[in-house]
Amino acid sequence: MEQKVSKSVIRRLPIYLSYLKALPDDAPENISATTLATALCMGEVQVRKDLALVSDGGRPKVGYRRESLVADIEQFLGYDNTNDAVLIGAGKMGRALLGYSGFSEYGLNIVAAFDACDALLGTDESGKPILPMRDLGRLCAHRKILIGIITVPAAQAQTVCDELIANGIKAIWNFAPTHLDVPEGILVQNENMATSLAVLSKHLSAQIKNR
Amino acid sequence: MEQKVSKSVIRRLPIYLSYLKALPDDAPENISATTLATALCMGEVQVRKDLALVSDGGRPKVGYRRESLVADIEQFLGYDNTNDAVLIGAGKMGRALLGYSGFSEYGLNIVAAFDACDALLGTDESGKPILPMRDLGRLCAHRKILIGIITVPAAQAQTVCDELIANGIKAIWNFAPTHLDVPEGILVQNENMATSLAVLSKHLSAQIKNR
Secondary structure, eight states: OEEEEEEEEHHHHHHHHHHHHHSTTTSSSEOOOOHHHHHHHHHHHHHHHHHHHSSSSOOOTTBBEEHHHHHHHHHHTTTTOOOEEEOOOSSSHHHHHHHHHHGGGGGGGEEEEEOOGGOOOOOTTSOEEEEEEEGGGHHHHTTOOEEEEEOOOHHHHHHHHHHHHTTOOEEEEEEESSOOOOOOOOOEEOOOHHHHHHHHHHHHHHHHTTT | OOOOOOOHHHHHHHHHHHHHHHHHTTSSSSEEEEHHHHTTTOOOOHHHHHHHHHOOOOOTBBBBHHHHHHHHHHHTTTSSSEEEEEEEEHHHHHHHHHHGGGGGGGGGEEEEEEEEEEOOOOOOTTTTEOOOOOOOHHHHHHHHHOOEEEOSSSHHHHHHHHHHTTOOEEEEEOOSSOOOOOOOEEEEEEHHHHHHHHHHHHHHHHHHHTT
């Protein structure tokens, strides 16, 4: 049984997961929705519903076996199947993501980066290849890549997005600070650091004015 | 006049800004809300309202002078005042952010990183210092730092958050995949890459099942 699950549930699950995985080895074997809700300052009813969606291992008054719950959430999120991804734009941000080993924990493996600038081609520090754009189609087809990460400047992002979709990409992780137009069935997840910085900066200027 | 402005407006402004700044030098001198709305696939009424909030330079049938509009948005967002920040957690993600020069465009300057692990102390590739945690208070007080960036593992994030607030930090940019408890008046901006990855991964597994 796979129900239609809202994005907000999917966004909360990694928070439960990281809490559960960070517990020390000698923590109690079972954990209840109540304990989890209290620890994470979240609503108990919400946590209970979320967990019931992904696991049928909950027992009244006992809770969930911690280990099974971790496995159930990981399976639900697809972390047990590694997703290969390509990254376009090997500037500073792109190379930072390319070299970040932490994504493997979430089932993401960046296979290669691509860039239009010849000077950047070769391999990065972590040994991953930075390839010319003309190799994109062949690699995507050969490795059946479904995730594309965009780290080019805003002005080039739509062109790159179109090229990714033309090469079979179904989900786009967009770090360019711009809106992307995509056909139905393609997911765009925006990671707009510029907007985050704007929120921070605006909060501070409001605070300073109110002093 | 400074009105109370919603977070969603503040999140859209950097999108206008990056579009305007990416236009070629020989683009028309004036730009209308309609043109901007069409280019970014956004509602015209919304764009018109947003721009009117930050600039009084709009003229009927003519629009805004592009250059003045860029300056007005930047001033509104506080990008013309550089905000100094400290970063806690000099692992891969932390060092990637520390070395990323692109933030300066948004008025963010990461002054130094801090880490509890002695082996990471020194300077990073870009020449920025990685300091021991005991130096945090002195540096924050001396440079009057108001922004803290958290790139430690989830299990350490709350402790680090409390320490930042104790040292006068008013706005926190949180990259740790966990909820942070903060007193009123402190802003937390979550940049949860784990949740983004969960959304991507879930979208793909649903797609594959529906084939």
